[in-house]
Amino acid sequence: MSVRVGAAAESPSFPMAAKAAMEDVQLRQNVRHATGVIRAKRALLVEEKADWQQLRTAASRIKEHTMRYLDRYLVQFEQSCVRAGGKVHWAEDADEANRIITGIIQSHGETEVIKVKTMTSDETQLNTALEAAGITPYETDLADLIVQLGSDHPSHIVVPALHKNRMQIRQIFLDKMHLETLGREPKDLAEAARRYLREKFLRVRVGISGANFAIAENGSVCIVESEGNARMCLTLPKVLISLIGIEKVIPRFRDLEVFLQILARSATGERMSPYSSIWSGVSANDGPSEFHVVLLDNGRTKVLADEAARQTLHCIRCGACLNICPVYRQTGGHAYGSIYSGPIGAILTPQLQSMRHSETLPFASSLCGACYEICPVKINIPEVLVHLRAKVVEQGDSPIVEQLAMRAAAFALAGPRRLAAAQGFARIAQKPFLSEGVLKNLPGMLSGWSSVRDLMTVPEQSFREWWRDRK
Amino acid sequence: MKISLFITCYNDTLFPETGKAVVHVLERLGHSVEFRAEQTCCGQMHLNTGYRKEALPLMQRFLEVFDDAEVICSPSSSCVAMIREHYSILAEETGDPTLRDKVRNLLPRVFEFTELLVDRLGVTDTGAFYPHKVTYHPSCHSMRTLGLGDKPIRLLKEVRGLRYIELPGADECCGFGGTFSIKNPDVSAAMLADKMQAVAATGAEVCAACDNSCLMHIYGGLHRQRQPVRVAHLAEILASEERR
Amino acid sequence: MVEGSKVTASARDRILASIGASGNPEQEYQAIERGYESAGTAQKGQKLDLFIERLTDYGAGVYRCTHLEIAATIAERLHARNAQSVAVPHDIPVDWLPQPFEFIRDHASPYPQIECCDGVITGCAVAIADTGTIILDGGSSQGRRALTLLPDYHLCVAFEDQIVETVPEAMHRLAEAMSRPLTLISGPSATADIEMTRIQGVHGPRSMEVVLVSL
Numbered sequence: 001m002s003v004r005v006g007a008a009a010e011s012p013s014f015p016m017a018a019k020a021a022m023e024d025v026q027l028r029q030n031v032r033h034a035t036g037v038i039r040a041k042r043a044l045l046v047e048e049k050a051d052w053q054q055l056r057t058a059a060s061r062i063k064e065h066t067m068r069y070l071d072r073y074l075v076q077f078e079q080s081c082v083r084a085g086g087k088v089h090w091a092e093d094a095d096e097a098n099r100i101i102t103g104i105i106q107s108h109g110e111t112e113v114i115k116v117k118t119m120t121s122d123e124t125q126l127n128t129a130l131e132a133a134g135i136t137p138y139e140t141d142l143a144d145l146i147v148q149l150g151s152d153h154p155s156h157i158v159v160p161a162l163h164k165n166r167m168q169i170r171q172i173f174l175d176k177m178h179l180e181t182l183g184r185e186p187k188d189l190a191e192a193a194r195r196y197l198r199e200k201f202l203r204v205r206v207g208i209s210g211a212n213f214a215i216a217e218n219g220s221v222c223i224v225e226s227e228g229n230a231r232m233c234l235t236l237p238k239v240l241i242s243l244i245g246i247e248k249v250i251p252r253f254r255d256l257e258v259f260l261q262i263l264a265r266s267a268t269g270e271r272m273s274p275y276s277s278i279w280s281g282v283s284a285n286d287g288p289s290e291f292h293v294v295l296l297d298n299g300r301t302k303v304l305a306d307e308a309a310r311q312t313l314h315c316i317r318c319g320a321c322l323n324i325c326p327v328y329r330q331t332g333g334h335a336y337g338s339i340y341s342g343p344i345g346a347i348l349t350p351q352l353q354s355m356r357h358s359e360t361l362p363f364a365s366s367l368c369g370a371c372y373e374i375c376p377v378k379i380n381i382p383e384v385l386v387h388l389r390a391k392v393v394e395q396g397d398s399p400i401v402e403q404l405a406m407r408a409a410a411f412a413l414a415g416p417r418r419l420a421a422a423q424g425f426a427r428i429a430q431k432p433f434l435s436e437g438v439l440k441n442l443p444g445m446l447s448g449w450s451s452v453r454d455l456m457t458v459p460e461q462s463f464r465e466w467w468r469d470r471k
Numbered sequence: 472m473k474i475s476l477f478i479t480c481y482n483d484t485l486f487p488e489t490g491k492a493v494v495h496v497l498e499r500l501g502h503s504v505e506f507r508a509e510q511t512c513c514g515q516m517h518l519n520t521g522y523r524k525e526a527l528p529l530m531q532r533f534l535e536v537f538d539d540a541e542v543i544c545s546p547s548s549s550c551v552a553m554i555r556e557h558y559s560i561l562a563e564e565t566g567d568p569t570l571r572d573k574v575r576n577l578l579p580r581v582f583e584f585t586e587l588l589v590d591r592l593g594v595t596d597t598g599a600f601y602p603h604k605v606t607y608h609p610s611c612h613s614m615r616t617l618g619l620g621d622k623p624i625r626l627l628k629e630v631r632g633l634r635y636i637e638l639p640g641a642d643e644c645c646g647f648g649g650t651f652s653i654k655n656p657d658v659s660a661a662m663l664a665d666k667m668q669a670v671a672a673t674g675a676e677v678c679a680a681c682d683n684s685c686l687m688h689i690y691g692g693l694h695r696q697r698q699p700v701r702v703a704h705l706a707e708i709l710a711s712e713e714r715r
Numbered sequence: 716m717v718e719g720s721k722v723t724a725s726a727r728d729r730i731l732a733s734i735g736a737s738g739n740p741e742q743e744y745q746a747i748e749r750g751y752e753s754a755g756t757a758q759k760g761q762k763l764d765l766f767i768e769r770l771t772d773y774g775a776g777v778y779r780c781t782h783l784e785i786a787a788t789i790a791e792r793l794h795a796r797n798a799q800s801v802a803v804p805h806d807i808p809v810d811w812l813p814q815p816f817e818f819i820r821d822h823a824s825p826y827p828q829i830e831c832c833d834g835v836i837t838g839c840a841v842a843i844a845d846t847g848t849i850i851l852d853g854g855s856s857q858g859r860r861a862l863t864l865l866p867d868y869h870l871c872v873a874f875e876d877q878i879v880e881t882v883p884e885a886m887h888r889l890a891e892a893m894s895r896p897l898t899l900i901s902g903p904s905a906t907a908d909i910e911m912t913r914i915q916g917v918h919g920p921r922s923m924e925v926v927l928v929s930l
């Protein structure tokens with residue numbers, strides 16, 4: 001089995017990638033602006049919702065319940081989907097999913113597909129697999145189109161091109177759409193995308209989508225979007241293929257009343273996204289005549305097996321935790337080396353990959369807790385981060401110096417006499433670094449710290465010494 | 472009331488003044504304070520960095536030391552947060568029911584310093600005098616895990632001579648995060664830069680907080696930049712009095 | 716079935732074998748805490764006002780009329796937009812349609828033919844005041860999904876008794892229709908992908924208007 005999350009296995013460590021990203025002033029400005037706008041809009045709409053906390057609780061309970069009985073709900077979904085005229089395939093990993101999808105397209109003799117924004121297909125690197133098989137994928141979500149035409153990577157799970165501003169986008173469109181003129185306003189750019197894609201919507205005979213929700217009760221799939229590109233891909237082609245992570249299943253249709261109320265508010269700061277499409281199998285005279293679902297595992301069952309981290313799979317990919325995260329806001333999404341960035345990326349990517357290749361991600365957080373507070377399905381991300389950090393340490397993957405320091409600290413803290421001795425030692429050890437009454441130019445692991453910060457000195461008398469002498 | 476002080480390992484070592492201030496304020500309010508010398512550390516640094524095994528004995532020591540304490544007070548919201556958020560989970564993991572019961576029994580007796588004053592002792596006017604312009608940084612743990620809300624600010628507003636100035640973007644993390652600032656020094660520094668800018672914008676002379684760890688971080692940046700703003704744990708402000 | 720179906724069958728077994736708990740899912744599902752608001756509390760007038768406010772907020776015009784004035788109101792809207800050819804579902808009531816416009820009744824017309832229409836007129840199944848949402852379920856006078864997607868202008872006729880206040884009320888009303896193709900429309904197509912600037916109209920209809928009919 002080869003579980004893969006995009007190209008995350010080949011990415012540099014978070015601290016290195018973050019450092020590089022933060023040197024890009026334009027990127028930081030763009031990220032700050034975009035996250036600031038969504039945060040402000042979200043805050044207003046959540047405030048007007050008097051039952052917000054009750055919705056969060058219900059959402060979290062529904063997800064918890066579904067994960068507990070996921071096997072039954074998956075089978076129920078499969079049966080209902082087949083009854084409604086759909087075909088259901090199961091894929092254990094990225095390659096298997098890509099193979100199934102390529103096979104379906106080739107069986108129809110097609111060489112082009114139109115795609116709705118789907119993170120799951122980025123996870124399996126479906127586009128690369130399709131191209132290798134001689135099939136051209138067209139991304140149709142505006143941001144994904146910008147990313148695809150610019151040979152770039154998504155940097156946000158809801159607004160994948162938020163790191164680009166209008167001038168950068170305009171240049172990509174001018175170059176790649178072979179346009180002679182193009183206005184400078186966002187509406188001119190949107191118009192260019194409309195014209196570029198319209199012909200493809202009407203011509204291409206296979207559509208590919210992900211899913212926001214898959215309903216076990218009746219086999220329906222739900223996709224929430226803004227632009228109408230998803231509606232195009234879901235209704236106009238002859239064949240529709242939906243690649244769905246197994247955690248996207250929810251028990252019943254009525255559960256949408258919870259998720260539809262929290263998703264748009266959290267994701268884009270709207271009461272409801274402009275379009276939600278919900279369909280079940282195939283319908284006579286309306287939409288595709290053939291519908292396939294590919295249910296993808298790719299590491300999810302492993303996450304499910306770890307009870308302390310299982311809540312990671314409750315995520316509805318709203319992106320609120322990215323927008324509020326003080327780390328994400330400094331670095332943008334690319335530093336996470338994965339299509340899943342921000343706090344959710346920091347816990348999801350390492351788990352899907354069985355804690356290989358991304359050991360620095362669980363540490364890419366100050367544990368400030370803003371993500372937990374904002375998450376509409378109440379995922380306790382800091383708790384999961386701490387749990388994953390322990391796994392990294394258990395695997396022996398933490399830096400040797402750190403291991404030594406932590407063991408030494410544990411030794412010193414094991415009793416008051418040892419602690420007092422360590423305090424005395426620190427007073428002496430700090431001497432070489434003393435300058436202007438503070439510590440500067442610290443060695444080793446602390447050098448990064450002291451490059452922009454001074455450290456207070458260890459005072460001559462500890463509290464316990466003062467207390468002892470006081471009485 | 473007899474109040475048992477949990478000073479925390481880093482306050483003990485690096486910020487003894489904060490401990491003295493807590494003792495001073497509580498005694499001024501007519502309570503007696505004890506310090507159990509066997510105490511060391513709550514285990515936060517180890518747990519948060521992934522050294523769970525090393526955190527466990529520190530928790531066990533804590534439970535033992537404070538077993539029969541009536542009220543435990545600590546001037547560190549992150550350590551109180553550690554105790555409240557993680558002790559039950561750690562105890563649960565050992566599968567030892569007596570440990571679990573000990574934690575259950577401990578939790579209602581642990582108070583962060585401002586919680587103790589406002590919730591348990593019902594005090595907001597501590598009789599302090601501090602003639603300075605002060606802004607307040609609500610540390611993440613104090614705000615989100617403990618939910619201190621406006622308690623610290625209510626305490627500050629009662630201090631005679633003090634002018635309180637609200638900190639813009641107060642709910643943003645300062646970038647410390649314990650070992651985060653060592654493992655990700657560049658990101659942490661960028662977060663710190665934002666916080667320092669906000670602090671400077673208030674024009675305050677002093678930046679206060681309920682966590683010396685964040686203050687140490689903020690001070691480190693301000694001092695390097697030779698900014699005139701000082702930092703002070705809230706307890707130290709509440710401890711100061713008018714000289715007669 | 717596609718090639719490799721044998722491999723996928725075992726993938727299914729392996730995935731299913733690795734998950735799941737024992738218990739009573741039905742009972743536990745019923746016990747899920749749903750403390751949120753389900754039924755609305757607004758008076759009818761307030762509810763309609765809210766619906767209109769939300770739609771206006773989205774930039775969708777709302778035009779109120781009585782049952783007898785539907786055709787006249789539609790005529791006014793089509794004139795205002797200078798719409799010549801207009802697509803309609805095959806089962807749209809004749810008395811909605813004014814003279815002398817050219818209406819193209821959709822019986823599986825080729826997509827390009829629908830695409831070049833100036834607009835489309837439909838009814839709806841349910842509408843939600845709280846979120847300004849119109850819901851189409853492919854039922855009577857709503858047509859198939861492509862019909863309300865390809866033309867650049869969508870005029871939707873909604874009756875007052877089709878409007879509920881909250882999202883849960885709407886889901887409840889849709890219970891019977893849940894397996895039909897559903898489209899929830901909350902304002903015209905839009906994007907904020909470029910510098911978070913909201914642009915109305917990308918691929919779906921760029922303009923949307925609602926005729927709200929009193930009973």
Ligand code: SF4
Pocket residue numbers: 266314315316317318319320321322344371374375376377378379
């Ligand atoms: S973890 Fe929560 S806040 Fe973050 S994307 Fe997922 S659902 Fe949204």
